[in-house]
Amino acid sequence: MPTDLTPHGRRPRVLHLTQPVDGGVARVVTDLVRAQLADGLDVAAVCPDSPLTTRLRSLGAHLRTWEATRSPGPSLVREVRQLKQLVDELRPDLIHAHSAKAGLAGRLAVRGRIPTVFQPHAWSFEAVGGTTAALALRWERWAARWASRVICVSEAERDTGVGAGIHGRWTVVPNGIDPERFRPAQDTGPVRAQLAARHGMDADAPLVVCVGRLCRQKGQDVLLRAWEAVRRQVPGARLALVGDGPDHDRLRADAPDSVLFTGAVADASPWYQAADLVVLPSRWEGMALAPLEAMACARPVVVTDVDGARESLPAALAARCLVPPEDPRALARTVAALLLDPPLRADLGDRARRHVLSLHDVRHTARAVADVYRDLLGARPATTGARPLLTAEGAEADRTTQRVEHSEHRESIHS
Structure with a gap:
């Protein structure tokens, strides 16, 4: 990625935001951070303390600990408040939020002031049922306005979002893996x-x-x-x-x-x-x-x-x-x-x-994500101040926060 996308030729700072994750999402984030550092980006990450933070720190990313749970609950308001402070401290040019909980807290904290990429890694409303699913879907429909781009890992995932009435700005980037790490054994x-x-x-x-x-x-x-x-x-x-x-x-x-x-x-x-x-x-x-x-x-x-x-x-x-x-x-x-x-x-x-x-080579994936960043940073460079929200938007966002906070959802949303 070129390094002249922000004023004065400063390297863009990308902030990856995750809830407690392991498995596939953690590997996706690790692979992206590795590739972006190699491409000359200034990369930061905000996530709860975990083996992922150790890996990202060893790669050279700026790490901040976010005291967050895996799923929405009574701690959400505190988590959003802490996240706003961390974003103000790190001053990223672009935020990339991974999975449902980080997408929820990240978009509530930023509300469109900074170009925001949301990557669901499977939709939260598919993971639950009843009132919780309806609440999660209503949130995704509302919060789409605060995502500069939604990255889906398959056409089917995008189609599910579109069919559910989410009006996003979509990009499909299939997942990739490292074919040198995962390869047949000689014997x-x-x-x-x-x-x-x-x-x-x-x-x-x-x-x-x-x-x-x-x-x-x-x-x-x-x-x-x-x-x-x-x-x-x-x-x-x-x-x-x-x-x-x-x-x-x-x-x-x-x-x-x-x-x-x-x-x-x-x-x-x-x-x-x-x-x-x-x-x-x-x-x-x-x-x-x-x-x-x-x-x-x-x-x-x-x-x-x-x-x-x-x-x-x-x-x-x-x-x-x-x-x-x-x-x-x-x-x-x-x-x-x-x-x-x-x-x-x-x-x-x-x-x-x-x-x-x-x-599905991970290098293809990293290049496709870099193209999304280039498009967003080129078209909408970072700003130093917050864009005021309309009163109606702010009020509805606060009501959404409270509804999520008081949900009885205790089943883990996909990570």
Whole structure:
């Protein structure tokens, strides 16, 4: 990105804002910060203290700690007030808010005074139901006026927003991964042997791997309901659930001995490399990273046909590897059929790797996001003072804040 987009040739300062996040969103933010620092931007981040802050600080970003929870609640007013102070201190030229809670607090704190990019990483109103979903949707419709651009990771995610009545200024930037970090093993034998020895598995057993936060969104409970049927057709098969999360204890209590819970891992690539098949039975997504990472390792994936899934697959995998969400029977049939057909798995894995290299390299993603920044910074340079809000806008925003604050929502909004 050119460095002369603000007055006097000063390097633009981009502020990334996140709620407590892990998994895919944390990797997206890390990859963007790394690329933007390499391109000469002055990058800052505001987020709760977490492993993400450690990674971003090691890359050279300016870090400020934001004392925020994962979901809206009684602390929201305090969180918005603190965020306004941090923004005033850091004086960014552009704010990039990631996920629902950060998008909520960030837009309330800034209210259009600074060019603001909002990236939902899947819509919050899909993650909940009833009154909470209606409240989240009403907020997104209202707050769209305070987003200079909404970045969606798939056409389907954008279409969901448009269909829900959100009038945003849209840009679709598909997720990307690092194909050098996620790549096929030269020899899978040693990788499988090492993991088998560490976890007490049979290195020769068919291995299905599911990488993701253990939570309702990712659908591991659906996979466990399908697993008995898979084992009837493929005796000896093992399932590894790689990750941790709020549903760990509940899932483990219902799991048979053939299911391994690895806990959180610093690097999931050995699990992808060792897998015969990777599965992600999500209930909703924007565009999940785990299938892209698995395909970069030349592994076929089975995913549910939710937002972004079809777009993330090459045609050959979309025809064979998409299953309806919440359908353990269809999931079991597809998983078992692929486990019983090694030549087909090899062919689909090769196609998957080529697909990711051509369309989902993280460098493509970083360039596309840089184009969005360039457009916003070029057309609307940073201002030093706040633009006064119309009284009606300010009053409605305050009412929205109070409605969110007093919501009984306690289910985690997607991160």
